[in-house]
Amino acid sequence: MVNKLRISRIILFVFLILGTLPWMIVRAQDIDYADGPEPIGLWDSSDSLDSVVGVAVNDDSAFLAISGFGVRILDVSDPTNPMSVSSFELESEVKAITYSADKIYVGVGSELKIFDVSDPMNPSSITNISQHSTVQEIAVDGSYIYIADHSGSLMIATEAGGNLYSTLPNANDYWCYDVVVSEYYAYTATSSQGLIIWDISDKYNPTIVGGSSTDETAYSITFYGEDKVIVGGLKGYLGIFDVSSVTDPTLLDSITVTSDIMAIQTHENTAIAADYTDGIVTFGLTLDTLTPGNCLLPDGERAHDVEINDQYVFGAMGFSGFMIWDLDEAIKSFGVGFPFYDWILLGTSGIIFLTLVRYKLKKRK
Template sequence: MIFLRMILLILWGLSLIRADDLNLIEVNRWAAGPCYVAITDGDTLAFVGNGSAVDVLSIRHVNAPQLVGRVRVPEGIPVDLAYQNGILYVLRKTNGLLIVDVSDLQQPQVLGTFDVGGDPNHLAVQGNYVYLTYTDQDLYVVDVSQPTNPFYVAQLYLPGNGGGLFLQDSLAYVACFSAGLNLVDISEPTNPSLIATIDTYGAAWDVYVQDGIAYMADDTGVEVIDVSNPAAPDSLQRLGLTGEVRAIVGNGSDRLFVAAKQAGIHEIDMSNPREIHLARSYEKIAAYNVWRQQSHLYVASYNQGMHILETAYLDSIQHMAHYETGAGAADIAVTDRYLYVAGYENGLYVVDLAATPFPQTVGRFPSHDATVSVDVEGNLLFLSDQVGFLRQLDVTNPAQPTEIGFFDYGQQISSYHVQIGQKYVYSCAGYNGWFAVDKYGTGELQAVMHWSMGVDVQESFVRNDTLALLAAGFGGMYLLNVADTSQVVTLSHFTVPDIYVTDIFAEGHYAYVNNRDSLYIIDISDSTQPVVVGRYFAGNYINDIVVRDGLAYLACSYNGLLVLDVSDPANPQPVAQFSDNIDEVTAVAVQGNRVYLSDYLAGVYILEWTTTGIESPTPQTVRQFRLLPNYPNPFNPTTTIAYHLPRSSRVELAVLNLLGQKIRTLVSAWQPAGRHQAVWDGRDDAGQPVASGVYLYRLRSGSETQTRKMLLLK
């Protein structure tokens, strides 16, 4: 942190480096999130969605897949994938198409992006064109002949929300949920046309076509449709199935394999398309998507990861292998070597940060219910399950965390947060109050302190085993004297109108407390009379607070990480932000020059401090043209817009109204490669304030353009 103090001294005292040049860049990522999709390259590689990443597995030994590469996906969860000639096409939830060169698995290169907004569902590749379906009832055709510059060539309005699609020769078969099956002529990709539509019994999620017959996954079964005459599709039969049918694939012969969310995999005999029937099922896993290579099925199972099944046996479908992804990250703790992640229903993850080329999970411990909080000191670790238990683990061997003690709150009491103190371990149990247990006990631990005032205690910060600060939801903040374990004394209570406190931290004479989306800095030098000395509106709900060396790190829900200079508590100022998060950020930890930020769906981002002038981006960062979400959003009256340039070029950053009319040019200049940002003050080019409402901001560089939305709310 001495390095950071030197930088800030230059910023404040000498004014040689602007504050907006101080950056946090992502240097690595531990991926742990839902698996929506898994595919193969048709040979020895599998590509598996894992939260905000695509993990590349060697499947030479299909019963023991090995992680050999990882694509860090910016700004989106992979919901569909396609592979062709060394290029991976990634469809991201809410952020469109990402094109990645994976010919070198150690250094995957982002080549290009395409996005029209909205919520994309599926993609398919044929030749130089990618076909995308969206829930806004559109089919988009994108020319990817130059992967670094994909561009839109056609858009076709569909009568229903676009779902799964199957391409065969000059036809696209599109599952359109409430609008059944849509047949589209794509003989001219730049001018697709709708040929016919046929309704299905249930919501049409996916489609597979073979020998002039379309097989529809329609939520509660499989519908068989004769499409030999594309202009007049005809329904032949329907087979009802259990478990929310979502995806379908065939073996090119006489079998269909159907993914059902709650019922696993159904194998269908389709040797006679007019009389298909259920042959057998494998119901031990969840199934959100399915891919077939030879006799093997690769099943995307959401928070269960990816399963590989063998269908060659005559008696039953056999489980071959399981590749675990995750269920997101609720909380984190870090040491010099290891990262400890509270992973909800997937329990505790122990992650080796020294592993190369990316952090590796080396140990696991199951949850009793859902693991929501973790703290570690040396080889002693405590974790909190959401309902009922505080667990004490020995992590001397990180590969085999061992339970050595537990504390049972009883009566199915909810628990939230855990902190290891000097002698005791402190845990919060909502309306059942706050507990302290002996740090060095074993077996069934006993409470040495308990405090309850009928308020919702969600987090605590205890200093020197003497002063406890409690975040009590609508009850505000309580300060307790806990020096005498036989008598907890309430020293003071802090509240303001409409308060809701869930996170708290203390350093020096100050407490740092969230009130929803605002940070309060409170002087607690007199613990009987806390006084607010500073406040900062973060623009989004603050889920976690850490303060180190005059910097406050705020995990701001969907807006990512915000870092404030709080050396002057009365005047907190932003110095850096990281807003490339995929979903809601849940916790932050600081260790040396690195910052760890957990994301509900993505895993953990590993960030490092740098300045624009000395940044050494990773290959993925260098190749990416990216316009980031503005911060804060909504805003009044100013907001910051950041963007990445893969190369030096002339740039225009402009603000537009919803009619596409330019109202303010923020940047029009030649700029070097790297990260840049600009501030909009809510005024037009004439200097006049604009009205409240939704505005667009557009970045242009050469042939590349990206546009996002922001909300000015006065």
């Protein structure tokens, strides 16, 4: 009987190891995503040199930043058949695009250009604001514009007054790729510094109050709930940070995926990211843990940007054009992060454990 008990314990140990090993492997190596749905809609330029690098969406309109061309506006009221309604060329490389209150804000080389798109069929220029270097990303909050200005770091501007200051101290130490804003704080994705948090209560003199204290180069950032951000970066870095204390953000979980995370959005307990190698990919966020999910294009496509609304996922897919997916279909299943057979192994381990406990209790009686 003693030998049987020992054998049972060995079996329990083996099941526990087998149950957790796939999870450890999946978090340490390249991700093998589950196959997600195909796009329901596609727009592709007739010019093979056009690369869709940015997307902003409002209601039935999608605004595309096209490197090598400029901006194209699509009617996406029928997501299965996006239709071009207008476009305009720009003289420098387009890098970023953001929509707010009937305007689009476009990063064109080292300039921020603002356009009125209240009539999507007839966009008109409002103003240009020169920056120090390449405009990587733009956030708008009320009348203030927050610019991820690469080597110029974080810049703040207004439509009427332009930049509110010339440059920040030690800007070269905080090269900026993305920015999101909440009340008195701006959260930036920076080169070699990861997450940097700025106090922006004084718009003319923003100051650094906290950071991630990592050496990860971050390319993208988004909010997750009220007091968390998700940061994506170079070589597939993804991290969830608790920023309830802006002076001391805490890393809750991180994972390394296939390639650079160029942009990221969240919907409830799912993150949707633009992966430069695997295309649009999803992650579960249950219990503040990143769980690999679906790849929306199993064959792999380069993704540059991603936007979502309540119904759809919109992807800027470089030379492959602009694609639309049904949101519910995109996030409805997660097939890799904690595999189904893992649950079977762990469940079996639990049954064996309870059986052993019951056996020992019977022997005592």
